Amino acid sequence: MRSPSTLYPALEVLPRDLSAYRRGNVGVDYVHRFDSGRPGPHLLVNALTHGNELCGMVAATELLDSGVRPRIGTLTVSFANVAAYESFDRKDPYASRLLVHNLNRIWSPEWLDGPEDSPELRRARELRPVVAAADHLLDIHSTSQDVEPFWVYPGHARNAEVALAIARPAVHLVMPSGLGSGVPLIQYGKFGMPGGAGCALVVECGGHFLRASSELAVATAHAFLAHFGLIEPVRGPQPPAPPQRFELMRTYVVKTPQFRFAKPVVGFEVFAKDELIATDGAEELRAPCDGCTILMPARAPIVGREGVYLTRPMAS
Numbered sequence: 001m002r003s004p005s006t007l008y009p010a011l012e013v014l015p016r017d018l019s020a021y022r023r024g025n026v027g028v029d030y031v032h033r034f035d036s037g038r039p040g041p042h043l044l045v046n047a048l049t050h051g052n053e054l055c056g057m058v059a060a061t062e063l064l065d066s067g068v069r070p071r072i073g074t075l076t077v078s079f080a081n082v083a084a085y086e087s088f089d090r091k092d093p094y095a096s097r098l099l100v101h102n103l104n105r106i107w108s109p110e111w112l113d114g115p116e117d118s119p120e121l122r123r124a125r126e127l128r129p130v131v132a133a134a135d136h137l138l139d140i141h142s143t144s145q146d147v148e149p150f151w152v153y154p155g156h157a158r159n160a161e162v163a164l165a166i167a168r169p170a171v172h173l174v175m176p177s178g179l180g181s182g183v184p185l186i187q188y189g190k191f192g193m194p195g196g197a198g199c200a201l202v203v204e205c206g207g208h209f210l211r212a213s214s215e216l217a218v219a220t221a222h223a224f225l226a227h228f229g230l231i232e233p234v235r236g237p238q239p240p241a242p243p244q245r246f247e248l249m250r251t252y253v254v255k256t257p258q259f260r261f262a263k264p265v266v267g268f269e270v271f272a273k274d275e276l277i278a279t280d281g282a283e284e285l286r287a288p289c290d291g292c293t294i295l296m297p298a299r300a301p302i303v304g305r306e307g308v309y310l311t312r313p314m315a316s
């Protein structure tokens with residue numbers, strides 16, 4: 001595990017101007033598609049579902065700048081929440097995650113077909129056919145804390161198979177019952193159905209603004225394409241560690257402004273059964289089992305948003 005980040009993050013990577021990528025070729029801004037003309041799967045590599053998660057932007061621009069062309073099948077590269085990304089302010093680099101709605105919680109018919117409007121809902125509605133057209137999806141994210149990178153995916157065997165085959169990162173967060181706090185992109189339509197088709201993975205590449213996160217994002221995008229045969233196999237820098245898989249037990253959503261963790265946390269802390277993890281007003285959040293491992297503790301808890309994910313190790 002890496003050491004905890006300081007209160008103010010090092011900004012090793014900064015946003016760059018994406019206006020050159022705005023005009024795509026499928027009628028949706030910031031979406032670029034390359035069809036090999038040969039049979040094969042249609043892969044979607046998506047960046048910037050959260051506007052301040054810069055590593056996905058680095059991977060997507062690298063694919064486009066290098067002139068990637070699939071040997072088989074079709075590749076689509078998309079930048080999701082460019083509006084939030086463009087609101088970046090280095091004095092508050094976490095704020096550009098979203099403008100109004102979390103773009104990674106609204107992929108349900110209730111939101112997509114509902115009456116509300118926001119920049120994120122408009123963008124999700126635009127991107128809907130792009131996501132629906134893909135056979136397999138890689139959604140590139142990063143974490144507010146500088147922790148070990150990990151996969152996140154619904155607990156379908158078809159997802160685990162691909163993440164385990166790509167191998168790096170070695171840590172997996174498996175969601176047997178989905179996210180539990182809204183519908184993320186990787187649970188949209190067929191990707192969310194137990195009997196559905198296609199793999200849909202999030203890769204959390206590490207701290208938002210670290211160069212190492214961008215390097216992992218680029219390597220993971222290449223490995224994803226290579227896994228399905230769209231590009232030549234790529235050799236990793238080192239053999240990956242054996243997989244370490246965690247199962248999501250509960251997504252805790254913050255209820256009061258008094259939410260506090262019982263001790264400073266960054267993620268991957270382990271709690272014994274009944275040990276206090278956090279208090280939320282009068283409510284105590286205690287570990288439901290021994291070995292309870294917390295992931296993605298909120299850096300600045302907000303009422304109605306995720307405070308922490310409670311997981312337990314799975315037998316690998």
Ligand SMILES: [Zn+2]
Pocket residue numbers: 049050053141142
């Ligand atoms: Zn994210």
